[in-house]
Amino acid sequence: MAIQKVGVIGCGLMGSGIAQTAAQAGFSVTVREVNDELLQKGLSSIQKNLARLVEKGTLSAADRDQVAARLKGTTNIEELKDSDIVIEAVTEQLPVKRELYGQLDKLCPRTTIFASNTSSLSITEMATGTSRPDRFLGLHFFNPVPVMKLVEVVRTIATDAAAYEETIQFAEKLGKVPVRTGDRTGFIVNRLLVPYLLDAIRVLQDGLASVVDIDNSMKLGCGYPMGPLTLLDFVGLDTTYYIANVMFDEFREPRFAPPALLKRMVLAGWNGRKSGRGFYDYADPKNPKPVPLVF
Numbered sequence: 001m002a003i004q005k006v007g008v009i010g011c012g013l014m015g016s017g018i019a020q021t022a023a024q025a026g027f028s029v030t031v032r033e034v035n036d037e038l039l040q041k042g043l044s045s046i047q048k049n050l051a052r053l054v055e056k057g058t059l060s061a062a063d064r065d066q067v068a069a070r071l072k073g074t075t076n077i078e079e080l081k082d083s084d085i086v087i088e089a090v091t092e093q094l095p096v097k098r099e100l101y102g103q104l105d106k107l108c109p110r111t112t113i114f115a116s117n118t119s120s121l122s123i124t125e126m127a128t129g130t131s132r133p134d135r136f137l138g139l140h141f142f143n144p145v146p147v148m149k150l151v152e153v154v155r156t157i158a159t160d161a162a163a164y165e166e167t168i169q170f171a172e173k174l175g176k177v178p179v180r181t182g183d184r185t186g187f188i189v190n191r192l193l194v195p196y197l198l199d200a201i202r203v204l205q206d207g208l209a210s211v212v213d214i215d216n217s218m219k220l221g222c223g224y225p226m227g228p229l230t231l232l233d234f235v236g237l238d239t240t241y242y243i244a245n246v247m248f249d250e251f252r253e254p255r256f257a258p259p260a261l262l263k264r265m266v267l268a269g270w271n272g273r274k275s276g277r278g279f280y281d282y283a284d285p286k287n288p289k290p291v292p293l294v295f
Helices: 013-024 036-056 061-069 094-107 123-127 161-173 189-205 211-222 228-235 237-251 260-267
Strands: 005-009 028-032 071-074 085-088 113-116 136-141 150-155 177-182
Touching (some): 013 071, 036 071, 094 123, 136 161, 189 211, 189 260, 211 228, 228 237, 237 260
Parallel strands (some): 005 028, 113 136
Antiparallel strands (some): 136 150
16 A cells, blocks of 8 residues: 555654655655644744745745645644654654654554654664564655655564565655665664764874864865765764764774764764854854864
């Protein structure tokens, strides 16, 4: 049975992006948040994104209204009970996710597919909180969701082949390019990206080069759209620190161990763009300046 009704848990940065993308692709979407304040903030973000698309001429006003009509917000989890797929995009805490899936498992029909947008946690471990590990998988989108084409579709040893293929087709209908991967911490992108980012911090920490020279080296020498330290500020140093710790716990390899400098910057609250300071100072967001760091 083809997916038609989409449920999204969480209307933050990732959840609102997933909800918007699904509604734009023609799906009926219900997005749930824990309280009305967070829900309205997420829905407002979607409305602003759609308005920008209309201004740019990439979306007509009529299409914008149709997208909005396909999108429903709620604080009541029971309104997701008729979903063909539920995509969870809440905080990266396994107990929170397991409790949530336990609730959903009692509400949704046996045919409903559960998908987590986690970037680092075990899909298999989440699935143990339900009675449907065969219809449980990972669907890892990238920020900003409406723009980024990639989605990692994560299969566990228990995921049913038909449910997996159905989700691959769903991702394609969203206009994404799905890549297939197994349930190992970091999947494909973070498995390769995180060690690169951590090595960039080590190069800085060891005094080999400056913030600007490290970034310019990778932009101009490798053709990357942004340098690793700029990317770290964009992703969030706290987010990277968390993922690195999860990956180190999984693999016990030095390349996944967070450098001391990263830990201290997170402890200081220097988490990048969202906090106004990371490897760069964003007092003037259009002209960030490298922060002098004392190691």
